[in-house]
Amino acid sequence: MIRHTESTMAGGITWFWNERFWLPSNVTWADLRSSDGAVYPQLEDFGVILPISLILLIIRLIFERLIASPVARFLGVPAVNGRPAEDNLILEKAFQSVSRFPDDKRLQGLAKQLDWSVRRVERWFRRRRNAERPSRLKKFSECCWRFVFYLAAWSYGMYTVPYESWFWDTNSYWYNFPFHSLTTPIYNYYVIEASFYLSLMLSIFTDVRRKDFIANLVHHISTLSLLGFSWVCNFTRIGCLVLIIHDASDIFLETAKMANYAKVHILAHINFSIFALTFFVSRVVIFPVWVIHSSAVISLKVIGPFPSYYLFNGLLIVLYSLHLYWFYTIAYMVFIIVTQGMVEKDARSDVEETTDSSDETESLNGSSKTGNSTNHINTRSRAAANHH
Structure with missing residues (x-):
């Protein structure tokens, strides 16, 4: 039974990694x-990703606690x-065992029982819910960690990849493909980026939970899959270019979000504007002109089509x-x-409930109109930056 199971698994792996699909004609995995x-690149090279991602999680915890x-x-x-x-056993019991969002009838009943106004009971439940929401400090710390990584990864990529002999000539991406010998900088760059995305996928269950949780989880899985496929099939030259393009804009997005949480709204607006400009130049202009044109047009002229050619280019077009x-x-x-200076509430946003006008009007992501507008912008644009 065990041998049969092992044989079935081996057959499935062989079928999935059929060299006739993933590689050009007359090229085998043995080559x-x-x-x-x-x-x-070897499939077993990615065995280091899990331990490195765990190390990154430990570094992140230390960084957030001691620095961020x-x-x-x-x-x-x-x-x-x-x-x-305020402490109230009756309301706490109702909050824990009945409802965190009591209806009007229950609010009136509790108000009568405590001899409070309905408005006061509503305010108590609002404050109690806010107490369980992630604080701005936690959000700031998460953004700070991502900012540091994106800055470091992009800097390393710009320090190493453009100095590769093939970088500035897109025809060189495909000459003698897939026999492109791997250099140590490229190996390091790919492994650390893949490890980071795996750490994001592992930590998504403990990070600030947002309404696009499922989308982010699917995104991280898809990103890791694309990194894995491009590694095994040696599409690393195009892959490195895609990584550099995407990390560039994320730096300014995380900076804008940190500035917003710190209520430095002018800095938040400036950085978000830079993010928008960088996003346009890198992902809307450079991506199709350099990446897609090279992968879809030049590769077709140099090496001709093969099955995985359509898969990879289809994914690049979807990404664009x-x-x-x-x-x-x-x-x-x-x-x-x-x-207008502000925007309406974004349905994707994880904006916390604010108190009544008679109390503090501060929400977790900013109290002023300018602050709230930046929060909604950052929340919506966050998904844009996440779709790598």
Whole structure:
């Protein structure tokens, strides 16, 4: 039985990695085994991704606690969500065992039981719910970690990849494909990026939970799959270019979000505008002109079509379609900021409930109209930056 199961699994793996699908004609997996003369990407190389991703998670915890959180406190980012709800055993019991969002009838009953106004009971439930929401400090710390990684990864990519002999000549991406010997910088770049996305996928269950949770989870899985496929089939030259293009704009997005959480709204607007410009140049212009043209047109002339050619280019076109959609959304947000100074609530947003006008009007993501507008913009554009 065990042998039968192992045989079935081996057969499934063989079927999935059929070289006739993934590689050009007359090329086999055996041809891509590393030797003394050339080093090619190997599937087993990705075995280091899980331990590195776990190390990144540990580094992240230390970074957020010892660096990001103190910086947030220094900038005045609060660790709690507004005023706490006053102690009340009756309301606490109703909150825990009955409903976190009581209807009008229950609110009136509780108000009568406590001899409170209905407005006061509503306010208590609002504050109690806010107490369980992630604080701005936690959000700031998460953004700070992503900002540091994107900045470091993009800097490393720009320091190493453009100095490869093939980088500036898109025809060189396909000459003698797939026999492109792997250099140490490219290996390091691919592995650390894949490890980071795996760490994001592992931490998504403990990070601030947003309404696009499922979309983000699917995105991380898709990104890891694309990185894995491009690695095994040695599409690493195009892959490195895609990574550099995508990391560039994310730096400014995370900076804008941190500035918003710290209520430095002018800096948030400036960085979001830079993010929008960088997004347009890198993902709307450079991506099709350099990446898709090379992968779809030049490769066809140099090596001809093969089955996985259509898969990879189809995925790149889908990715570009997402770029266009999200840039439209981002451009609309920028237009609203420039013309009106604020935007309406975004249905995707994880905006916390605010208190009544008689209390503090601060929400977790900013109390002023300018702050709230930036929060909604950052929340919507976050998904744009996440669709790598």
